Amino acid sequence: MSRFLPWLFVALLTSVPLWLNDFYVLHVMITTGIFIIAAMSLNLLLGFTGQLSLGHVAFFGIGAYTSALVSLGFEVHLLPDFTVGLAPKPVWFAMLCAIVVAGLTGYAIGKLSFRVRGAYFVIVSISFAEVVRLVALNWVELTQGPMALNNIPALVLGADAFELSFLRKPAVYLLVLATAVACYVIIARLVNSRAGRAMIALRENESLAMSVGIDVTHYLVVATVVSAGIAGMAGALYTHYIRIVDPDIFLFIYTVTMVIMVITGGKGTLAGPIVGGALFGFVPEALRAMAIEPEVQWIIYGVLMVAVVYFLPRGIVPAIEHYMSGRKRSPAPAASEASQK
Amino acid sequence: MIAQAETVLSIDQVAVHFGGLIAISDMTFSVCAGEIIGLIGPNGAGKTTAFNVITGFLKQTSGDVRYRSKLLNGMKPYEIAKLGLARTFQRTSVFQERTVFQNVLTGLHCRGRSKLWDTLLQTGRETSSERELVDAAHEILRFVGLEQRAYEQAGTLPYGEQRLIGVALALAVKPSMLLLDEPVSGMNPSETARFVKLVGKIRDSGVTILLVEHDMPMVMEVCDRIVVLNYGRIIAEGTPAEIQSNPEVIRAYLGQGKKRA
Numbered sequence: 234m235s236r237f238l239p240w241l242f243v244a245l246l247t248s249v250p251l252w253l254n255d256f257y258v259l260h261v262m263i264t265t266g267i268f269i270i271a272a273m274s275l276n277l278l279l280g281f282t283g284q285l286s287l288g289h290v291a292f293f294g295i296g297a298y299t300s301a302l303v304s305l306g307f308e309v310h311l312l313p314d315f316t317v318g319l320a321p322k323p324v325w326f327a328m329l330c331a332i333v334v335a336g337l338t339g340y341a342i343g344k345l346s347f348r349v350r351g352a353y354f355v356i357v358s359i360s361f362a363e364v365v366r367l368v369a370l371n372w373v374e375l376t377q378g379p380m381a382l383n384n385i386p387a388l389v390l391g392a393d394a395f396e397l398s399f400l401r402k403p404a405v406y407l408l409v410l411a412t413a414v415a416c417y418v419i420i421a422r423l424v425n426s427r428a429g430r431a432m433i434a435l436r437e438n439e440s441l442a443m444s445v446g447i448d449v450t451h452y453l454v455v456a457t458v459v460s461a462g463i464a465g466m467a468g469a470l471y472t473h474y475i476r477i478v479d480p481d482i483f484l485f486i487y488t489v490t491m492v493i494m495v496i497t498g499g500k501g502t503l504a505g506p507i508v509g510g511a512l513f514g515f516v517p518e519a520l521r522a523m524a525i526e527p528e529v530q531w532i533i534y535g536v537l538m539v540a541v542v543y544f545l546p547r548g549i550v551p552a553i554e555h556y557m558s559g560r561k562r563s564p565a566p567a568a569s570e571a572s573q574k
Numbered sequence: 575m576i577a578q579a580e581t582v583l584s585i586d587q588v589a590v591h592f593g594g595l596i597a598i599s600d601m602t603f604s605v606c607a608g609e610i611i612g613l614i615g616p617n618g619a620g621k622t623t624a625f626n627v628i629t630g631f632l633k634q635t636s637g638d639v640r641y642r643s644k645l646l647n648g649m650k651p652y653e654i655a656k657l658g659l660a661r662t663f664q665r666t667s668v669f670q671e672r673t674v675f676q677n678v679l680t681g682l683h684c685r686g687r688s689k690l691w692d693t694l695l696q697t698g699r700e701t702s703s704e705r706e707l708v709d710a711a712h713e714i715l716r717f718v719g720l721e722q723r724a725y726e727q728a729g730t731l732p733y734g735e736q737r738l739i740g741v742a743l744a745l746a747v748k749p750s751m752l753l754l755d756e757p758v759s760g761m762n763p764s765e766t767a768r769f770v771k772l773v774g775k776i777r778d779s780g781v782t783i784l785l786v787e788h789d790m791p792m793v794m795e796v797c798d799r800i801v802v803l804n805y806g807r808i809i810a811e812g813t814p815a816e817i818q819s820n821p822e823v824i825r826a827y828l829g830q831g832k833k834r835a
Contacts, residue, residue: 419694426693426700427686427707434680437669444629444663445747446655446684455690 246410250403259402265514266409267471270416272494272506274463279492280501281424282456283436284354288342288362289464290487295338296331296465297472297482298369298376301385303327304473309375325390328469335465336458343457348450350439359485366483381479388473405474412470416463421503423459432456436501497541499548508549513538582607582751582782583628583659588637590623590806597623599806601637605751610773610783612793614817615803616826621786622664624803625755628784629661630654641751656684660749662740664756664786670729674720677728677739678711681746685710710746718742718772734765741772752776754785758792770796794818802826 253259275289304327308318322330346357369376376382388399388408399405423429431452434442442449472478490513498509516537520530545552584604590597598620605611613621626632628639630651639646641659655661669677686707692700715721718738723731728739737757744752754773758766766789773796777783787793793800794814802810802817804826810817817823 422693422696427683427688427703428690428693430676430680431683433672434669434683437671438667440631440651441663441667441669441743442680443631443651444655444661445681445743446652447680448650448652 243410243414247407250406256402259406261515261518263402263406263409263474264471265510266406266413267467267474268490268494268514269507269510270409270413270467270470271464272491272498272510273413273416273420274460274467275491276495276500276506277420277423277432277456277460277463279495280499280505281429281436282432282453284350284453285492286358286457286460287355287485287488287492288358288360289460289491290483290485291358291362291365292335292339292461292464293468293471293487294362294365294369294478294482296335296468297478298382298468299334299465300324300327300331300469301382301472301478302375303330304386305382305384307375321386324386324388324473328466328473331465331469331472332462335468336462339457339459339461340454342461343454362483362485362488366480369480369483376480379479381477383477385472385476385478387476388470399473409470409474412466416466417503417507419459419463424503428452428455433501493538497538497545497548499550499552502548502550502554505548505550512541512549580607581605582642583784584638584640585624585628586638586640588624588627588639589635590620590627590632591635596806598627598634598803601803601806601808603801603808603811605782605784607782608777608780609798610777610785610796612797612800612814613784613786613803614788614790614793614800615809619803620806621803622755625661625753625786628654629659629753655747658748658750659753660744660747660751661753662737662744662755662757664759668728668736668739668743670727672728673725674715674728674731674739674742675711675724678714678742678746679707681743682707682710682714684747714742714745717745717775719768734761734769737761737769738772741776745776749781751782751784754783754787756787757785758787758789766792 249262250259271289271293274292275286278284278286278289303319303322304324306319306321308316310316342358342361346354349357370378372378373380388405390399399408424432431442431447431449432455434445434447435449435453439449468482471482494509494513495506496509497512498507499505513534517530517534520533541549581604586602588601589599601620601624613624615621623632627634628646630646630649630653633648641654641657644657646654646657646659669680672680687703688697688700691697692703712721712724715724718741720735720738720742723735728736731739737760741754741757744754757773758769761769770792773783773785785793785797797814800810800812800814800817801808802820802823809822809826810820812820
């Protein structure tokens with residue numbers, strides 16, 4: 234039963250475009266889905282290796298910019314008479330580049346911060362995101378700076394007769410859903426394996442992990458690369474859906490949003506970022522739909538967040554799991570009580 | 575019986591200084607294959623420091639540590655563990671939030687054969703490797719007597735059993751030598767007796783053991799040979815009987831009595 238439940242859930246989500254004709258709601262579901270993918274990637278680092286990456290949006294933004302630039306083509310004058318250029322490439326290739334470039338950046342960050350843990354890892358990651366934002370803002374020749382890159386090609390996979398166009402929202406929605414499922418499977422397989430146990434060991438007790446022969450730094454780098462690659466993919470989806478990208482994509486608030494999604498949903502659980510992401514993706518839109526004052530909307534958002542963290546400090550998913558296992562166990566004592574009477 | 579056994583671990587003129595503090599001034603001793611050696615001494619004598627140096631958690635200021643004639647200087651803890659030199663920790667050290675079984679499975683890391691690609695593509699090697707690890711984990715839990723606790727969360731078990739998890743983790747490395755840091759501290763006499771039996775069983779399976787312990791009856795019972803440390807240097811070395819009657823050792827533990835003329 235519980236084996237088929239996730240697939241039932243996926244099937245239900247797949248059917249959404251068939252009965253939902255409201256494109257605004259579909260748009261909210263697409264952006265929320267993209268953020269859920271990013272939150273899942275953050276959860277791999279924060280929830281399983283225990284390292285808080287507060288610059289996670291950098292990987293997302295790098296993916297977005299890489300995919301945009303590769304699909305648009307660019308020409309940069311590095312030296313007075315030395316230019317580097319690239320002709321526009323197909324979108325699927327650009328998205329692949331986004332994953333690779335984000336993954337490589339993740340590798341660099343993982344290696345760079347190979348000895349820093351906890352607070353220091355947080356500082357390294359924040360600084361990194363800020364540096365990338367400044368580059369995106371000031372390297373006008375490459376990124377157009379605050380003028381933003383626009384006219385980014387829409388999602389088109391394949392070519393000629395086999396062209397698959399994602400111009401319409403239902404198609405984009407299904408692509409985002411497929412990507413999310415793929416990322417979920419990758420992360421699930423990873424954390425339930427030898428490599429995943431090594432990552433969790435780093436979170437739980439680093440000295441003990443080393444004492445049983447685990448090269449913790451190696452697994453931290455692996456986790457960072459996979460996490461960055463997935464975040465880069467999310468960024469690429471975002472870029473080709475919104476079709477404009479500016480340096481504001483690197484704003485700290487986006488990282489914070491991802492962290493909120495992971496923490497409230499339940500870090501270190503596979504379903505956590507999905508639950509947290511869905512909650513904090515839809516709540517702002519739902520509040521807006523209720524047509525109350527914007528200030529009140531944000532107050533409600535904040536109160537909700539505080540309430541979740543206060544009453545369910547470990548997150549929604551662990552709280553539900555705890556409740557369920559409590560209910561499973563409770564019939565036994567009840568039965569023994571009955572027999573005593 | 576162990577007179578001509580080969581030397582597995584040799585510590586040669588090791589010194590450890592923390593700034594001006596001398597934790598170990600000059601330590602030289604060796605351990606032969608199949609021995610159970612006790613490292614004892616008053617608090618602050620440098621026993622745990624010695625353990626940390628041997629297992630790579632701390633760098634010595636000078637001197638050499640050799641394991642099976644391989645120089646360990648500058649090697650990382652996980653590299654030393656892979657050589658078959660495993661340790662436990664003084665404070666209870668388990669992966670708290672995981673079950674006992676998952677703890678041991680994590681400890682079996684180095685025995686796994688699956689690569690990252692095997693994991694992502696769920697290849698045959700992934701499943702066969704995982705199956706081997708699961709079997710090995712059950713075997714280790716049977717060996718230390720924690721089978722009944724396999725699916726309980728490690729952090730919730732009583733102190734003595736968490737200690738056993740520590741030993742199970744170290745055994746998972748498939749060590750040829752095991753370093754136990756105060757394994758029975760905080761255990762009651764019956765738990766200690768059970769643990770002594772376990773230590774004997776581990777030695778019989780061909781593992782050399784070096785242990786630090788404050789529980790003197792236990793040390794005297796299990797050890798073939800004892801090394802006594804005080805103020806960072808070795809003050810005595812010998813069989814339990816020799817150590818018990820060594821005046822220098824008595825002085826280190828009990829202080830010097832008033833000299834009577």
